[in-house]
Amino acid sequence: MIAMLVGHTLRLRSRSNLIWAAGMLVWSIVIVAIYPSISHVNYEELLKAYPKEVLKAFGMEDAAAFSTPIGYLNGELFSLVFPWAIVFLPLGVLNHCLPAAEERHFLDNLLCTPVGRWQVVAGATLAAAASLAIVLVLLWAGTIVSAELIGVNLGYSDLARSCFALFPLASLIASFGALVAGARGGRGMTLGFAGGVLVLMYMLPVIAAFEDSFEEIQKISVFYYYNDWLSNGIVWGQAGLVLVVAAALTAVGALLFERRDIAS
């Protein structure tokens, strides 16, 4: 039943997923294409003028990393633009399958079939995760091929690490959307709440760079770990824990969805 729902959603979202992948890929190719022309820049010298706190806040402490192709790509895209963009892909899928489906009365039909409500939430979540994975794999493959053609050596595994690091991050933020969609529905509320969590989580490490009292609090932010994964490699235990938290939030959303009225 869940597989049927996932397959149905992926078929419906196939064009949208391709557009997402194409958009991110074009951006990525542009940055890779620019790299040869700025590869001679001495970032250590350039960033000397910036206060330490600012460099820490924006993950630019290791200026030497910018002089490598993957470091440059991470700095330009994976540290800010892509995380902020990609979370709206799984959120969009969840929104389509839950609050939007409820508001346009698709659920009135779907929930009168033998499909359980928790299965609808699980199907939406897995379809969102699958969409995310598809787009990230396309982004990785497209960027690697383009970089080869341009003559920039990104490194398969380094780029894979950057792409994969987005998966738990986006999954966690989207799971806050699943929680709200399950608890009370509403497209605006779902996107708004998850967007708010995204902003809050992003800001915590930034604030912590300037304010010592946030040193510990920032650890509740997924960006605290994500930034580290980009610089030092993914810590699989941390990534797994983030996914477990995302799954737990989604499960709570499913439980609340089982207990509430479907909007009329």
Place this chain on the structure above:
Amino acid sequence: MIETDSLTKWFGRHRGIEDVSLSVERGEVYGLLGPNGAGKSTAIRLLLGLIRPTGGTGTVLGFDTWARRREVHRRVGVLPSEFAYEDGLTGRQVIEFFARLRGAEAGSYADELAERLRADLDRPQKQLSRGNHQKIGLIQALVHKPELMMFDEPTGGLDPLMQEEFLRIVGELREEGRTILLSSHNMAEAERACDRVAMIHEGSLMAVETVDSMLARAPKHMRVVLDEPADEADFGSLTGVSDLRIDGKVVEFDVTGEIDAVLRTITRGRVVDLVCERPSLEHAFVRLYEDNGA
């Protein structure tokens, strides 16, 4: 098949339905009638476990409508009052998807229904008119041949020919022993389709009767043309006569119960013309509403 006991639903401070107790027997076509906002859709949504009762209980096919709703969903076909399918899917894809979820195959029955309802199964939903969209919904609800069907305003958007065809299909399903609960504010449709009806007003049941007994109690509308001006005193005092209107030689009124005295009064003089309209469920409905101060 369906039992409710004081089923009640409040949406915060807004009433949905209150103390609704009804019983739908196997093999009958049961109508929930009432104006818009009376609570018909709320009652159906409660029976389908889409919303949770505030009070009372309901069972469908012996299963609690909230706690065991999935058991209910395995056995019913549903046409909600409002529904949407994915814009890009054709009617056939929609019907096949829902049939598969129910562990069934759309098969040739879907084509047969589509032919009868003149539904185009190969056009995407976004290109369909409301009536054609409704046809897809009806086929989706029927195609797995459930033992119980719930239709909420099933003929909304259908043209008169298709309404007629739908009523024929309902008749055939009744012949097969299937049970149908339908809500409607179309009295003519309910009169033709239903064995029994429940009339809802402001969330409460006003009456539950067979259509035949309701029609038997309903006033007959009579229009008489006499060859000389009528005297109001002759008709006004007759038992069972109401809504009396006299315009010279033309007398119109409603009459309930025995009409012998009415006929004797009419035939005291020469009758030029006499029309006695068959009582309708609509007439009975309006009268019941008026009697209840609605």
